[in-house]
Amino acid sequence: MNNNLNPIKLTAAELSYLWTSYLADSMSICVLKYFLVHIDDLDIKSLINHALELSQKHLDFIRELFTYEQIQIPQGFTEQDVNLLAKRLFSDIFYLRYIRNMSKGGLVTYGRVLQNVYRQDIRSFYAECMTDTLELDSKATTILLEKGLAMRPPIIPYPQKLEFVHKQSFILEGLGRREALTGAEVTNLYANVLTNRLGVAITTAFSQVAKSNKVRKYFLRGKEVSLKHIKVLSSYLEMDSLGFPIAFEQEVTDSKESPFSDKLMMFHFNLMIYAGVGNYGIAVSESQRTDLVVDYTRFNMEVLKLSEDGANLMIENEWLEQPPLAANRRDLSKG
Template sequence: MEHNHDNIKLTSAEVSYLWNTYLGDSLSICVFKYFLEHVEDKEIKTITTHALDLSQQHIETIQSIFLNEGIQIPQGFTEQDVNLKSKRLFTDVFYLKYIKNMTKGGLATYGRLLQNIYRHDIRSFFSKCLTSTIELDTEVVRLLLEKGIAACPPTIPYPQKIEFVHKQSFFLEGLGRRDALTGAEVANLHSNIETNQLGTSLAIAFSQVAQSNKVRKFILRGNDIASKHIKVFSSYLEMNSLPVPMSFDQEVTESTESPFSDKLMLFHFGLMIYAGIGNYGVAISESRKSDLVVDYTRLTAEILKLSEDFANIIVANEWLEQPPLSANRKDLTKG
């Protein structure tokens, strides 16, 4: 069945999702191009090339949609934001771990935003984004397992019989602490530790090469917060004799030559901050352990404060492109 889009305007959701995707993929193109300048492992190179190709396809499709709709194409990130000749800042193992974390974010994002998309061509585009991200994630997981560096969530005992909760203390530890974690709680703790570990690794790398002292100080503060959150989440797993994912900070080299602009590095850090807020929100909704919910809530407040400081720096440097906005009726009615 043919769909004519000539008279169907993009909704606020569709315009915003396309705009944000453009910015994110333009950043990814810079990062993956730099990775490919140094990668030595043939299989990791193949996966990195695949990731780059997907981001480039996304950019081309969005550009076409915006041109047809008469929408200004964002500047995003360009060749001015990456120095492909700079020294190696990360190892090949980091590249693979990085792409795994990016696919995890992509799967969550595309699945969420598809719920608010109605125009057929935009649904088709984001559906393809989701499918291709699943395929890339499958490739990455296979290679992580083959190389013995996959950080899988811990196992827990299989249920052997049907049981029902008899005490309210299952939820309220004040009435009798429940030390055991549910499977969902374990999975979210493990995932949030891994995400924060990527944050600390990037913070170490970016702080080594940042040109601006303000940007460096902000990134180092983010590193302190991520390290603290890792300790909090790890303590829950350790109390249950469950393994904690191993850090990959050692996959950052000693290079002090920046491959990326301060604008790109700060924006990248900002994306991870906002992703972290979303991840903690999901964890809260899936947690039945009240002390864990309190910790997630408390730590979310810390990230929100960091996001405010991020916004102040990026605006002060005029690095933030204005996103699509609704009409300001008050301004339009002024004489």
């Protein structure tokens, strides 16, 4: 790193994003290395190798930057958090769906990050992360299509004439509510069922192998929440005779030998929860039916409560690293 290029101190946003990225990429390296131990499909293996290279590249950049800036490098996740000798827990198809979902989440995250980053080296880094993730997402999508595994959103009729809304029942439930969903509503319902399907598969696997009874119960509770949300969201699509994603818990084996530490699995699941909160928030903003807005809002409250309890469990076990904090001026003024 050229010492002359970075005279400007990192902002709170830049520091926080880099810190969180370090944790997420260190976790991904552990997960992907385990995936590569048990894999048969050469196309999917190549995809996972590519994802691993990207995560390692991101981690190396942040570690070098933090060293130069004299910032404490997070502990993150290391070889102590993964058991590469553990039996296979997931199928190759799960790996493919996992990469596609994580790349979708990465595109959303990096898009948000770039809006709040100003230092040129950090902007360049996250712009490259965005480009890398877009390429990974394209490769994963291509493989899903080639193998006939892609879960496409439903098709709706093309508009044939210009029309305007004349009744409040288009939005307000109880005034002769419209039954037909808008394209945006269909898209968000389908996407949220799909991500919850992944959540069910992940919690199924993690609950099988968790060492702590409290952690196991937490994953089972998360699974119940996801299943309940799937039931409600799918019912909207079903009422309009639209398809919804099928379950893929069958891509989880019956192994009870944990490949990951409970700490890693808790962090992983809570990352998924945060992504879910964002997905529901977007769905609220793009829904024009009050019943949908009410359901999404209720789901977000349930998920946030689950997240809070997960954080408390991680604190109890000293697994939650403290993120960068602003200076406490009140304490400082006390001397």
